Amino acid sequence: MLETTRFLLRKLASDRTAALGALIITLLVVVAIAAPVLSTHPGDVTEFHPPERLLPPSGDHFFGTDRMGADVYSRLLFGARITIAIAVIAIGASVLVGIPVGLVAGYYRNWVSDALMRISDIFLAVPQIVLAIAIAQTLGPSIENVILALSATYWPFWARLVYAETRSALNDTYVEASIALGASPWRVMILHVLPNISSSVIVRTTIGMGGTILTAAVLGFLGLGPPAPSPEWGRTIAESREFLPEAWWYATAPGLAIFLVVMGFNLLGDGLRDILDPRTRRSGDG
Amino acid sequence: MTGAAPRGRAGTLQPGLEMRALVLTVNRLVWFVPTLLGLLVITFTISHIIPADPIAFIAGDNATAEQIAALKAKFGVDKPVPVQLWNYILGVAQGDFGISLYTQRPIAEDLIARLPATLELAFVAVILSGVIGIPLGVLAAVRRNSWLDHALRVFTVSGLAIAAFWFAILLQLLFAMKLGWTPLQGRVDGWGPDPVTGFYIVDSVLAGDLETLADVIGHMVLPAVTLSFPAMATIMRFTRAGVLDAINSNYVDYQLAMGVPRRVVVWRYVLRNALIGTVTQVGLVFGNLIANAVVVEAVFDWPGLGLYAVNSILQSDYNGIMGFTLIMGTVFIIVNLLVDISHGLIDPRETG
């Protein structure tokens, strides 16, 4: 395990773009954890200074101030916590639901597995964000509901992937052999199939993080995310619109943050795919 | 690949294309209704997870018990949930999506009226992405590792990472607010052309009204560019990968070894193979595009389905949201159906 990790890290370091992606994500995590230390006005998520509203970027306010006179830079750092929390929990839940569903549906060939796959196909038949909007709208704006809406609509992606990979893994000789030797279904799934498909799941999950962050930002932008005065990035951009074009910094900074973070996950995901999954190697890295 | 493809009549060079398309279409159509039904059940369930009381909200604080009962009857929420679901399914089957809790107008009418605006925007964006994205993807592959390839790679990576609504705002900020080159919002100044197709570009051409056409195109530029950026990035990426795969294939090697000129091989042979991969992605691209349309329409105040959805969200109009979800699902399923069929047509190995 340690060997594998070390191998992975070495490979990643040698792929410049993947390394850049990893760097951006590390930075995001550091920023989120150390937000109170790194921010110049740590109280500004909750404290407002109306006389200082809409100030342009300066030495005191790196990215200016917002409509409440709060420091945009500091709020950005705290917003990173929300982004990470949403992405990690939502993706985690989707993976935890999607993998067992995909495994079971892929391993057994009966009506249960057909039903499971048909249900995930229905979810996949609509753009994911459309369903997420519907769910988030019903549940009401909050960070928990965003997570719920995202997990409820994301799990089928993993179910589909794991299903397809399981079906093909079952054709591998050694899996066939262990079934023939009488290994129990769970033993086969967990000891043989799961390790076999972990590469594609890891790759899909990494790229899925980027997608989730984008979707979460859309929900925030539509007012379905955590309510004001949350420093969530999507909401901040929505708030900034009525102060354009004068307060350009207000809209620009959070969008740039989303852009960087999503790009980080995408680059890392592409890099991981090259390393872990040579079959689907991008022949060039468009 | 399963067995031999159906053969065509003697004398035609295209063996059984019509036949294959038919088989594929029927195959997919069979799943169309159950998928839509499932979608309907899911959306209905979603909007009834929480026993919210929108009627009390509409009726206001001073409503009498009779007034509330009357409203409940009007919206059909006085019956048990399974009955409501059944009624809803029956209604949808007849093209009735219920009544908007906010505007109190039939949702189906509102949605149909707004569909052309969204479709026009989506089509323009898809065409733009394809027309620019495919040739650039080929160029990037042919000149692999050149400065052009690297520049295009930065472009695709950005396109896939950018939040559409933020990009829309940036474009607005620069081109509409600062430079004043384009209108800030909306679909047209004034009433727009006489509705024939509902597509303003087509309608103003039909009416021979060049002034309106210019105005319509002016309004279209920013939203279309916003929507096509990520789509173009995806198309370019898959075209590039497809072309590279094809260029490194044995059949291209054979053609070159037989002295067929390189440009002929690339533009006539390789492109077709590469496009198979690209076409499969069009469904995905279109899905993302429609999803982005929701927010992009909100930013540009574009009177389509997305704006309708945003307004429904703001008004807590769950009937409206349900209708929006269903119609988006239908459009998306149809697009994927078309993608599957065209995939079957250009790839002879695909036999359905």
Place this chain on the structure above:
Amino acid sequence: MDDLLAVTGLTVGFATESGLARVLDQVDFRIGRGEIVGLVGESGCGKTTLARAILGVLPANSARISAGSIEFDGRDLLQEDPDALATDIRGRAITFVPQDPFSSFNPVFTIGRQIEELMKWKSPDAEPGSGPRRYARARRSSDLERVLELLRIVQLPDPEALLRKYPHEVSGGQRQRLMIAMALLPEPKLIIADEPTTALDVTIQAQILKLLRRLAAERGVSVLFTTHDLGTAYEICDRMTVMYAGQDVESAPSDSFFTEPRHIYTVRLLQSLPSRDHGIRGIPGQVPDLTAPPPGCRFHPRCDAASALCRQTRPDPSDVGAGHVARCWHPAQGEGTP
């Protein structure tokens, strides 16, 4: 003898991650008119590189030709304009039968369409020099006649129907017959067949090879046939050239090749064929790393007859019999035993 093709001192290197691989080292090779020559050796000995160098389709960004000449029918191909090579040598005077008939057809076009495209550029009636602006109707129909006739000659059933099929709809053997037909259609002087039967069943292999031999002989076309299989080479070749680790070591008429091998490597190679007497016997040692090949004769680290001379200098070709050339300082004398 009147040579159609004479490769002299050809040296080719490939840029690899671990340095320059010296894939061909001063290779001499020739083919007479109407002669069928087998180029044999283990995988990685450079036979495919030599074939591709003659065709002029070495990978442009990694391969480098540093010395030598390739003379074909009175022209030095290495000095010619690349465009001229593509229009009137490649696919016209020299055609190609690929190793894998499965993947050498474009899967999304009908076979007819692909042959038509080839004929548009490479038909014997096509004007030499510039490529076609358009495909004239008259030539198109005369070309179609030619195609159908040849498909019958290579014993493909129902050629008209075949042309309307997609590559995945026909069998591997049929595909390779098509490839041979396509190689003959431009009426070339030389066909380069790069392991044309390795991807096929053994039973079909023999049929395809006999067909190739018969048609080439009938039309007086020379064939360069690369293979690692000595048995098939013996069946169809007039003469054999053996390569080892990027060097040509011996060239002889097929009969004397098998009965009187002179280079020690050839001797060992023949001994390594499975036989009733001794079963399978390998050659001790390993094929050298081409990024750091041994000096002199590259076989010397594995050769029990090697001397100091072998380690320093590679011998020039010397005549050791009628039409029999070996590049060995200590050629074997007797019947297969040195």
